Amino acid sequence: MRSPALTPVETRTSPPSGRRRLAIGAAVGFACVVGALVGPAALASAAGSSYRLSGASLHRNRGHVAAVRDRGAGGARALALGKGAIATGSFSLPGPALGVRVRARAGRCAARPILSLGFDGARPLRLKLSLRRFRDQQLLVLLDHGAHVVKLSVARGGAACRQAVLIDRLVFVPASPTPSGSNPVAAAPLWVNPDTSAARQAQAWRDSRPADAAQMDKIASQPQATWFGHWNDTVRSDVAAVVDRAAEAGRLPILVAYDLPYLDCGGFSSGGASSASAYQSWIRSFAAGIGDRRAVVILEPDALPEWDCLSAEQRASYISLLSDAIAVLTAHPGVALYLDAGNSAWQPADEMARRLTQVGAQRARGFALNVSNFQTTESSLAYGKQVSALLGGAHFVVDTSRNGNGPPAGNAWCNPPDRALGARPTARTDDPTADAYVWIKSPGESDGPCNGGPDAGVWWPDYALGLAQRAAY
Template identity: 35%
Template sequence: MPTSRRTITILAITGAVAVIAVVAAVVLLVGQAPEPPGRGTKIVASDLSKAADAATRAADGSPEQAAAKYLSAQPTAVWLTPEGDPTDVVGERIAGLAAEARDQSARIAVVVYGLPERDCGGHSAGGLDGDAYLEWTRAIGDALHEAADTSPLVILEPDSLALAPECGNVDERVEQLSAAIETLAGDSTWIYVDGGHSNWLAPAEMADLIDSVDRASRGDGERGIRGFVTNVSNFQATDDEVAYAHDVAGRLDGLHAIIDTGRSGAGSNGEWCNPPGRLVGEPGGTIGDDVVDTNLWIKPPGESDGDCNGGPAAGQWWPEAAVELTRDVVAD
């Protein structure tokens, strides 16, 4: 008796289900493909942050302690510098962050900040020479590979590209950043290069700089970056940054963006170094669309921008700033 169409259909469905089951089993065995950041992304809130340390040192019940406690609980990127995390210890630092991330069911987000002539001699001057910088970033890349299960995010050298035209070192920066990308890249690592902010370079100029790094870093191979990051250590309003990111990305080929909203709550007054009257912005992972992967807190609120407007040296904890930034979210 010939096989009926109904029987053939049933056999086809049964076979398809079997194939799906096999594929699902393989995925479970080898692990799911890493997901890019998006709305709902949660990064680690490290117990070793300066905010956490400040919370233990401040007087009990003081506004400084309340602000520090609040900020220490917020998922915030961790800055890696050669001064604080040299080549021989940076791997251990990342391993510790990975352990914290696993405990919190979160991801690592690190800022790599140590390239030669960093900040063009400004408030955050420093960094390594060329060979030492590559050795340092290679150590970071190796450690991130070991932490691949946390699907790390890397913010690579804030201000490096947007500042380059002013510093007159565009070609040098492109070469340095593209080489660093090669040492940091991994199948589960998502790298974002500097994208300035909406009140700095014009979108076309910023896109050209990003495109130069993108092309140099991939050569004839696969793309090494996910995209670019805007508003790092700045105060621009989130809506302005979203519009800017779309404008910049529209001039590039498939790159995405992340926005720093750590201190964007009151927008900008035009100053970039410890401006008064600012507020923390939207919590990380609360926005996202087809261009903007999501927002994160990247510059830790409460840490100084530099010796300006009454602040201490760049990166140092400033209790008064922490209190001011959190005045709308921390009860008196």
């Protein structure tokens, strides 16, 4: 019944490694800065803080790592990394950090090198650096208080370049003390994938159909969820590729996990894992792809509202598998988890709350409504507040991607005509329990081979164009 987005994802490989190491022992205050230091020198932290690093020392091996004079850097000193070199820094945080600001630039002999940063052995993040000028770039990374290790290397640069990258400092952004109920979707802007089907369509029409291209931009310019399921043979690396790109942009991705056995009760989006054990392995790989980064996760659209088609044994398996998936995903502190709870025209609120309780949804952030459907935002909010009250105040998100004209007659769900884009994604909603309006369904991807549409998940430009043309903006 749901139609997953089949946008290809980019995979990344780990950068090359060298053998020269920079060890930094840090005693820091609330803001922690790792700088280019040699010997016992100390460097003041950024933003006017009085906290300092101390006890820095440089350990040399093969590859080029050296402190150099640079008037553009703080203290007029920067750390130079050559192609193939590695610098590692040990530091300790007094409290959790939600990001890191990297101040670095390209050296004299490498055009637009890529700096690779890995924390505590996790998959590295990558930054393209500007030429000749230091610039701050922020990455989303979740680090708990205590000891950590950062590894820096140059993923692209001239083969003989001894100063491919110059690093001024890393500033770790502390997590502000906030109430436990703070909105995780508002933690950072949502990620806009620049390579969606809508973006490619707009580009293809730019010269020959400029008015239609401008309509398509209404879709391409908005953040949308990326779906993962049985079509992802390498789900861990596929998820990591998306989360990497979002983190490098300083933005928050929305991911959909969609691989339970017996998907869609044999409907247009059927498929899923071949067994319970296969699903447990899959969801662990999915979570591993996120690692310690931040992401919004929508868990298994249709699973709870549509399980009436299942046998008692299959429903029991769903309860077990979803409960396990919640435990796996919530073990990653950067994940904001929402279980799919259908829409306002499907299950009664008390029945939906009962099913959410059965799988242990109280351990998640909340639930998701109207995924791939057309119910109005107003009816979704009213329904969401009912379910929330029955669950003791759980939060929820609403898919507004195609609800601009509300539901069609008879609540038809498969490519109904005359629909429109809904409210743009935002964390500013009309209710304190509604965390965000989001686009979980990618507008323009077919619900299935009905009403003239292609197979589920296949891009349908004419339908996308109609959604955009009928939007209220």
